[in-house]
Amino acid sequence: xxxxxxxxxxxxxxxxxxxxxxxxxxxxxxxxxxxxxxxxxxxxxxxxxxxxxxxxxxxxxxxxxxxxxxxxxxxxxxxxxxxxxxxxxxxxxxxxxxxxxxxxxxxxxxxxxxxxxxxxxxxxxxxxxxx
Amino acid sequence: xxxxxxxxxxxxxxxxxxxxxxxxxxxxxxxxxxxxxxxxxxxxxxxxxxxxxxxxxxxxxxxxxxxxxxxxxxxxxxxxxxxxxxxxxxxxxxxxxxxxxxxxxxxxxxxxxxxxxxxxxxxxxxxxxxxxxxxxxxxxxxxxxxxxxxxxxxxxxxxxxxxxxxxxxxxxxxxxxxxxxxxxxxxxxxxxxxxxxxxxxxxxxxxxxxxxxxxxxxxxxxxxxxxxxxxxxxxxxxxxxxxxxxxxxxxxxxxxxxxxxxxxxxxxxxxxxxxxxxxxxxxxxxxxxxxxxxxxxxxxxxxxxxxxxxxxxxxxxxxxxxxxxxxxxxxxxxxxxxxxxxxxxxxxxxxxxxxxxxxxxxxxxxxxxxxxxxxxxxxxxxxxxxxxxxxxxxxxxxxxxxxxxxxxx
Numbered sequence: 001x002x003x004x005x006x007x008x009x010x011x012x013x014x015x016x017x018x019x020x021x022x023x024x025x026x027x028x029x030x031x032x033x034x035x036x037x038x039x040x041x042x043x044x045x046x047x048x049x050x051x052x053x054x055x056x057x058x059x060x061x062x063x064x065x066x067x068x069x070x071x072x073x074x075x076x077x078x079x080x081x082x083x084x085x086x087x088x089x090x091x092x093x094x095x096x097x098x099x100x101x102x103x104x105x106x107x108x109x110x111x112x113x114x115x116x117x118x119x120x121x122x123x124x125x126x127x128x129x130x131x
Numbered sequence: 132x133x134x135x136x137x138x139x140x141x142x143x144x145x146x147x148x149x150x151x152x153x154x155x156x157x158x159x160x161x162x163x164x165x166x167x168x169x170x171x172x173x174x175x176x177x178x179x180x181x182x183x184x185x186x187x188x189x190x191x192x193x194x195x196x197x198x199x200x201x202x203x204x205x206x207x208x209x210x211x212x213x214x215x216x217x218x219x220x221x222x223x224x225x226x227x228x229x230x231x232x233x234x235x236x237x238x239x240x241x242x243x244x245x246x247x248x249x250x251x252x253x254x255x256x257x258x259x260x261x262x263x264x265x266x267x268x269x270x271x272x273x274x275x276x277x278x279x280x281x282x283x284x285x286x287x288x289x290x291x292x293x294x295x296x297x298x299x300x301x302x303x304x305x306x307x308x309x310x311x312x313x314x315x316x317x318x319x320x321x322x323x324x325x326x327x328x329x330x331x332x333x334x335x336x337x338x339x340x341x342x343x344x345x346x347x348x349x350x351x352x353x354x355x356x357x358x359x360x361x362x363x364x365x366x367x368x369x370x371x372x373x374x375x376x377x378x379x380x381x382x383x384x385x386x387x388x389x390x391x392x393x394x395x396x397x398x399x400x401x402x403x404x405x406x407x408x409x410x411x412x413x414x415x416x417x418x419x420x421x422x423x424x425x426x427x428x429x430x431x432x433x434x435x436x437x438x439x440x441x442x443x444x445x446x447x448x449x450x451x452x453x454x455x456x457x458x459x460x461x462x463x464x465x466x467x468x469x470x471x472x473x474x475x476x477x478x479x480x481x482x483x484x485x486x487x488x489x490x491x492x493x494x495x496x497x498x499x500x501x502x503x504x505x506x507x508x509x510x511x512x513x514x515x516x517x518x519x520x521x522x523x524x525x526x527x528x529x530x531x532x533x534x535x536x537x538x539x540x
Contacts, residue, residue, distance in 0.1 A: 010435070012457030032291070033211060081259045082211045092459050097293060097384050098337045098352045100311070105291035105384065107211070107236070110312050117289055118235060118259035119211040 002038035002085045013092050017065035020124075023088035027072050027124035030059030030094050032104035036077055036121035038086035044125040046077035051116040052123075053078055053109045057101060059093050060130035069130040075123050078109035079116030195219060195228040198245035198272040200496035202228075204536040205504055205511050206239050207529025208292050213259050216529045217250065218511075219275065222500045225513055225523030229275045233268075236289050238297035238308065241538035243390065247272055248536070249322070251297045251308050253287050267306060267320060272538075283318055283327045286310035292534050293384050294438065295338040300345065301390050305361075307339045307347055317347075319365055329365030333357065340388050340395055344411040348395075354378065356407065356414050372414045376405055383434065383461070387442040387449070389495075391539050396442045396449050396473065398422065398434050400461050404449065406473065420476030422451050422469055431455045435465045437506075437533050438490035443499055443516075444539070447473045450501060450516065452491045464489045464505065470516060482519035486512055492535035506531040 006016070006024030015026035020043045021035055027043065028035065040047030056073040063070060095102035109117045174183060201222035208215050217231040217239050233239070234252035241248045247269050256262040263285045269278040288296055288311040297308040299322065306320040315335055319328040336349035336357045349357045354374035361367045376382060382405065386397035395414075397405040406417035423432045432455055434440070439452045449472075454465035464487040470479040488503040493516065500522070501514040509532060513523040 008460060008463060010454060010456035010460050010463055012460060079260045081213050082209070084210070087210060089462055091462050094459065094461070096381050097290065098335075098350060098382075103290075105293070106311070107289040109289075114260065115263065116260060117253075117263060118213055118255060120259070 004086050004088065007088065008090050013090065015062060015064050017063060021086055023086070023090060025124075026061050026063045026065075027070075027126070028088055029061035029072070029090050029092035030057070030102075030104055031074060031088050031090050031122050031124060033076070033087070033119060034083040034121040035086040035088060036083070036123045039077075039083035039121040041077060041121060041123060044123050046123065047080075047083075047121065049080065050077040050120045051079040051109075051112040051114060053116075054111040056108055057104055057106065058127065059102065061092065071127040071130045072124050073127045074104065074108065075125065076108045076112075077120045077123065078107075078112040078118055079114060080118065080120040082119055083121040194273045195275065196221070196273070198241075198538055198540070199223075200538070200540050201494045201500055202241075202245065202272070202538055203492065203494070203502055203511070204239050204241060204248060205525075205528055205532050206233070206237065206292065206534035206536065207532040208236055208534070209530040211236065211291070212530065213255065217248075218525075218528050218532070219272070220511060220525055222494055222502060222513055225525055227525055231268075231270055231275060236287075236292050238287075238292065238294075239534065239536045240297060240299045240306070241536050242272075242299060242303045243301060243539060244303060245272060245538045245540045247278055248538075249299060249306055251283075251287060251306075253285075253289060269322070279325050281320055281322075281325050281327060283308065283320060284330060286316065286318055286330060288312075293338070294534065294536070295340060295386065295388060298339045298341050298347070300341045300347075301343055305345070305363075307341070309337065309339060317349075317359070319361055321363060328363065331361070331365055331367050333359065333369070338386070340409055341390055342393055342409045342411055346411045348409050348414065350382070356409075358413060360411070370413075373416075375407070375416050376403075383439050385438040385440070385490075387440045389442050389444045389539060391495075392442075392444045394442060394444070394473070396440055398440050398451060400433065400458070402428070402432070402434055402451075402453070404451070404471070404476065422453065422471060422476070431457065433458075433461070435461050435463055436489045436491075437462065438492065438535060439465075441491050441493045441501075442473065443493045444495050445497055445499075448479065449473045450491055450493060452488060452503075464507070468501065468503070468514075468516075480516075480519060482514060482516065484512065484514070485521065486510070488512070489533055490535050492537045494537060495539050502535055502537070504528075504532050504535055506533050
């Protein structure tokens with residue numbers, strides 16, 4: 001079961017901390033694309049055969065479980081066709097292209113092995129606490 | 132500039148033209164596949180005469196009518212798919228005229244004479260991996276045949292498609308495209324001579340707005356515009372304008388720009404409308420206004436979508452895509468369009484679209500069609516902006532159509 005669930009609406013962001021394959025999982029607050037956990041990867045790991053990018057955009061996401069905010073570095077898994085499953089567009093604190101470190105439109109595959117520049121999916125690892 | 136195994140290499144990698152490459156590629160592919168002999172399509176020999184029998188009808192390959200002001204190109208990047216489709220549509224008759232294939236996250240640019248359109252492409256040798264190849268296709272707006280292919284360095288900025296990350300010059304003689312990595316640069320392509328000229332270094336600036344006399348403008352991180360003059364050899368002169376917006380008023384990724392008027396119209400997340408007139412001499416900024424009343428702002432009216440603004444040059448009118456929404460939902464579709472006098476900010480009308488719309492555009496004639504594309508519906512809707520009435524639609528447009536390109540004849 002990887003049907004896209006928890007998609008953002010105009011009524012705003014309401015994060016949950018129980019289902020990491022849903023768009024409204026707290027760590028996905030600025031994800032754009034596909035959740036790697038639905039594509040053979042996991043919340044923080046790339047699917048087999050893809051290439052992990054060392055570069056990322058970031059966002060500060062609120063965890064309703066512990067009431068803390070964390071900096072998430074969205075790293076893309078690259079070198080394969082778009083995964084297509086669990087497609088999410090979240091934009092908490094998402095800034096335009098001229099502020100690329102907070103922009104989720106960029107194909108963030110820079111530095112991935114074999115110069116892979118095709119988007120497959122995105123992982124949501126924590127960098128640290130956000131203030 | 133890399134070439135994969137199926138594409139013919141030329142001796143001059145810096146200045147190569149591949150008009151007629153289709154035939155060359157086909158030949159090479161056949162040779163590589165070990166299929167010796169002529170490259171003509173073969174008819175299966177085991178089948179009878181019936182399959183090539185004489186017809187009473189005479190099938191031909193159609194040509195689209197000449198592009199008029201109501202031609203609109205709808206691009207479906209297919210949610211970051213490795214290939215894309217460009218749909219040519221007659222906006223007056225709501226009729227699909229033809230299609231063009233494109234690569235990953237393409238940029239589609241309509242020429243200012245309406246005779247051709249350019250598609251900046253990226254393809255990979257092995258579907259989503261292997262050697263990358265970036266190139267520009269020039270496509271005839273009637274026949275949809277390839278006029279030429281121009282090879283460029285593998286420098287296209289791959290992001291969700293932004294209209295102004297690549298552009299034709301006002302005279303259609305040059306084409307400019309943006310590079311992001313490893314450092315900001317602009318590629319200059321000589322369209323008239325079908326050749327790549329040079330990558331030129333620029334500061335931390337984005338978008339390309341062409342002005343007269345080989346000039347273009349970019350928008351920089353510091354909140355200024357950058358004016359760049361260039362020539363056919365890649366020599367440039369650059370100069371920054373004043374800072375015209377504060378750091379915390381975020382400008383959407385897809386502003387409206389009329390190359391003919393030199394008018395740039397740029398909304399922010401909170402509905403402030405910034406405008407500038409761009410000429411070879413520099414930028415003149417207009418007074419900023421907000422698209423909404425104080426009451427509407429309290430009721431959470433904000434712009435939102437992908438191409439959230441369009442500008443009608445003949446009537447000097449701004450159309451803004453908006454809805455009631457919380458902050459940080461700025462990329463979700465909207466159901467309304469606000470028409471505003473560009474000069475005064477005065478509200479002309481509020482159009483209810485009746486659909487979840489991502490991008491809007493408008494034809495640049497006296498009785499314009501307002502276009503509204505919905506990725507989720509995979510449909511382009513047409514409206515009469517004077518009455519707000521829906522006048523037509525074209526559906527089944529790919530996976531997630533998002534971009535509108537409208538020739539400014």
